[in-house]
Amino acid sequence: MTSAAMKAPGASLPIKDKALLRQQCYIDGQWVNADSGKTIDVTNPATGEVLATIPNMGAAETKRAIEAANAAWPAWRKKTAKERAVLLRKWYELMMAAQEDLAIILTAEQGKPLAEAKGEIAYGASYIEWFAEEAKRVYGDVIPGHQADKRIVVTKEPVGVVAAITPWNFPNAMITRKIAPALAAGCTVVGKPATQTPLSALAIVELAERAGIPKGVINMVTGSATAIGGEMTGNPIVRKLTFTGSTEIGKILMAQCAATVKKTSMELGGNAPFIVFDDADLDAAVEGALMSKFRNTGQTCVCANRIYVQDGVYDAFAEKLKAAVAKMKIGDGLKGETQQGPLIDMKAVAKVEEHIADAVSKGAKVAAGGKRHALGGSFFEPTILTGVTQDMAVAKEETFGPLAPLFRFKTEEEVIKLANDTEFGLASYFYARDIGRVWRVAEQVEYGIVGINTGIISSEVAPFGGVKESGNGREGSKYGIDDYVEIKYMCMGGI
Numbered sequence: 001m002t003s004a005a006m007k008a009p010g011a012s013l014p015i016k017d018k019a020l021l022r023q024q025c026y027i028d029g030q031w032v033n034a035d036s037g038k039t040i041d042v043t044n045p046a047t048g049e050v051l052a053t054i055p056n057m058g059a060a061e062t063k064r065a066i067e068a069a070n071a072a073w074p075a076w077r078k079k080t081a082k083e084r085a086v087l088l089r090k091w092y093e094l095m096m097a098a099q100e101d102l103a104i105i106l107t108a109e110q111g112k113p114l115a116e117a118k119g120e121i122a123y124g125a126s127y128i129e130w131f132a133e134e135a136k137r138v139y140g141d142v143i144p145g146h147q148a149d150k151r152i153v154v155t156k157e158p159v160g161v162v163a164a165i166t167p168w169n170f171p172n173a174m175i176t177r178k179i180a181p182a183l184a185a186g187c188t189v190v191g192k193p194a195t196q197t198p199l200s201a202l203a204i205v206e207l208a209e210r211a212g213i214p215k216g217v218i219n220m221v222t223g224s225a226t227a228i229g230g231e232m233t234g235n236p237i238v239r240k241l242t243f244t245g246s247t248e249i250g251k252i253l254m255a256q257c258a259a260t261v262k263k264t265s266m267e268l269g270g271n272a273p274f275i276v277f278d279d280a281d282l283d284a285a286v287e288g289a290l291m292s293k294f295r296n297t298g299q300t301c302v303c304a305n306r307i308y309v310q311d312g313v314y315d316a317f318a319e320k321l322k323a324a325v326a327k328m329k330i331g332d333g334l335k336g337e338t339q340q341g342p343l344i345d346m347k348a349v350a351k352v353e354e355h356i357a358d359a360v361s362k363g364a365k366v367a368a369g370g371k372r373h374a375l376g377g378s379f380f381e382p383t384i385l386t387g388v389t390q391d392m393a394v395a396k397e398e399t400f401g402p403l404a405p406l407f408r409f410k411t412e413e414e415v416i417k418l419a420n421d422t423e424f425g426l427a428s429y430f431y432a433r434d435i436g437r438v439w440r441v442a443e444q445v446e447y448g449i450v451g452i453n454t455g456i457i458s459s460e461v462a463p464f465g466g467v468k469e470s471g472n473g474r475e476g477s478k479y480g481i482d483d484y485v486e487i488k489y490m491c492m493g494g495i
């Protein structure tokens, strides 16, 4: 094929605003290539098609981005909260106006069904809307003095340059819920999206530029995770690192940040228990389990990973879940009524297969699915395992795929122990109607988030985050901005 006859990357994407498909990074208000000119292909996990190429940047470009963010910081922090809020609001509006195009780009690079992608754009934009409002409420305190001639005043100041590293499973919302509070608080940002899904990040930076966010306030680099992460964590200008991803990588980043004592927010792995008690509304529990387990084809840190069902309703729950799963439509997220897209890559498929093989070798039964889907590639059948026990790998590790393992339990006390028997502590869920039990269980599970009679817990108005090895800090809600401010105490004497 001649180069003239070759299709431009992304040409097949039915987006109206072609300028959203950016293939360069954004540093100091300029769209730029890697110094080396090297690029990385971005592919569609549903088809294998190359959608675009992005710059393969490293430490040098990241350093420049950090310096640009630092240069932009004084003017940005000096703006009034309302001035920052107006720009954020404009960015939110542009994002919502481009919802359809942004969703198409997101589905194409990530695989989730278009309806879910549209939901993610609205969800991602909602953080910008929320923090535009919160920018105006970064209040301080006046504390009664400890001596007669003293007054104590507490103010909150932006931490400074923030580095944000985001994952492939939510290529829009994980960026906005870091950048929006940072900007609202008066910080500037250098972001690095996952290499598999950079196009959503670059598209929203394009919209930030159109919204009038000044140059240097947001910078976005793509490329080598080790080189970019190394510069972000090593550079003393960066005062805070915010990361969403695996616990394994989070620990490495935290260790690297220790050398310059950076603040960190870590939103790491989960191993969410989903408990169904005898007194639960079973249909509601099945619906909640479907939403929690199969959201984004099981590739969400808050997806149910272990489904504990009480003895008396175990068989009925398994049957109902099986019937619901049988109706799921699997396919290319950009096509028709798809409810389950492909997994991100073949490594993800291998992990699901490992968990199934391990469980089956120890006595679990495949009640639905259990193998790669006939569509090929990284499509996998939604799977249910019954007879799953605590000695199986799926009890300890996050599968991050469409596998619902059903564990049987007898008592409330027993299941609380099982639910807490993990180093993770992000999301947990349970279904019960007895009000005493609801309080007892909610208070005893060691998790940052507890879904009670619901499988969906995410919202910009709520504090999202985990305990134990699931991380630190909270994203969203009135608490979310705290991660981007430093408290200053002024002791005023001589009064």
Ligand SMILES: O=CCCCC(=O)O
Pocket: 169, 170, 299, 300, 301, 302, 458, 464
């Ligand atoms: O993997 C974690 C993404 C979090 C998605 C959410 O906010 O619900």
